[in-house]
Amino acid sequence: MYNLSMSTTSIANARKNFSEVIATSEREAVFIERRGQRAAVVVSPEQYERMMDALEDAEDVAAFDEAMAQEGPNIPWDQVKADLGW
Incomplete structure (x- = not known):
């Protein structure tokens, strides 16, 4: 999935x-x-x-987990789609 190899160099050498x-x-x-x-x-x-895609996916999972942990009234998915015009 990811190449974990890495090199290191100084700023002077990189320049x-x-x-x-x-x-x-x-x-x-x-x-x-x-x-x-x-x-x-x-x-x-x-x-x-x-890396950015993986970060966005992780943020989405965290937001989903947070939303699922909230108590209170829920809105049915069909209602959400209707409200959004889907």
């Missing part, structure tokens, strides 16, 4: 070899460090989209 950082990010995440601390990460657009 000097930016094309290489981009090429590497197509295969794995590239962490860029400043003074030995992670400052940024470069990932491919495809991996970014997968």
Whole structure:
């Protein structure tokens, strides 16, 4: 599902070899460090989209779980669809 490989490089090296950082990010995440601390990460657009989709799915599940835990009157699904014009 996800490629968990990663590389690490310094900001100075990333600046000097930016094309290489981009090429590497197509295969794995590239962490860029400043003074030995992670400052940024470069990932491919495809991996970014997968991560954002997974985050949105997780947020949807959390919202669903929260809604299901609420007590009180419920609105039947058929009524919701009718109210929305579906």
